[in-house]
């Protein structure tokens with residue numbers, strides 16, 4: 001039986017713990033490290049070579065004035081992708097992709113198996129660089145910033161979370177503070193980080209599983225744990241890679257309702273949600289991009305993109321699309 005998820009209160013609690021303003025509160029004075037970048041230039045340390053990217057525990061001290069100015073007063077796009085290609089082993093995984101995501105927008109990223117959805121999401125999450133073209137995340141162009149630090153400002157829910165050691169739920173959530181898969185040796189959370197983790201766990205209905213080990217969790221419990229983990233940095237951008245995979249009917253509906261509430265309560269948040277299934281899209285989805293064989297088939301406002309014609313082309317199969325009470329359904333067109 002699943003507990004009740006209340007994402008609005010989750011984020012409110014996270015903001016309170018991180019001492020950040022909610023959308024209703026006047027912002028406290030901010031000490032900026034630098035002015036917000038206009039040209040995409042970073043107010044971050046310069047790019048860190050991969051071989052030096054391992055961070056010491058001191059690197060995960062409690063957050064001070066943000067190195068990235070990602071406050072709601074920013075007017076630039078949260079994500080800007082310009083004419084991007086990704087090539088691996090001579091194969092074009094993505095070709096000529098462009099995309100602009102603004103705060104308050106909730107994008108669905110749709111496509112058949114192998115269409116390139118995860119490859120694109122990994123660019124948006126500052127996990128990988130493009131082969132050609134440019135990607136800016138929270139106003140910072142990949143290749144000009146410390147990717148690890150930039151990633152710490154993005155909530156990324158990956159159902160294939162590569163955790164192998166049997167960490168407890170609470171420990172997994174705390175790795176959201178360090179943006180690592182494993183606990184960082186000799187790192188200790190601050191009292192605020194500990195309290196925030198406990199609040200998130202409780203509000204995601206995992207309070208009675210807080211000490212359970214990762215390898216014993218059901219798929220739905222893992223999903224909730226990973227959402228709590230992703231919310232630890234109080235992100236302005238939330239990336240969700242097939243968040244409903246493996247959830248039973250009730251758990252899926254609860255998750256989608258939670259995402260609707262989260263979005264309504266936090267109008268500054270931008271999200272990108274990857275799925276193969278239209279039934280897994282929250283009603284609050286505002287935009288969509290369809291990928292087919294690494295290319296963009298359609299992109300824009302959701303009702304113009306999720307159409308019978310586009311979806312049939314995208315999945316190379318004749319389907320009929322209907323939308324009822326904000327939710328989408330796809331049926332084979334016989």
Ligand SMILES: Nc1ncnc2c1ncn2[C@@H]1O[C@H](COP(=O)(O)OP(=O)(O)OP(=O)(O)O)[C@@H](O)[C@H]1O
Pocket residue numbers: 088089091093111112113114115116117118119120276
């Ligand atoms: N490192 C790599 N080298 C070569 N090909 C790769 C590499 N990584 C991914 N691919 C291929 O790129 C294509 C796109 O992969 P990707 O995981 O982005 O697709 P997807 O749309 O997320 O698929 P799915 O819905 O099955 O998860 C696939 O054909 C995959 O096999």
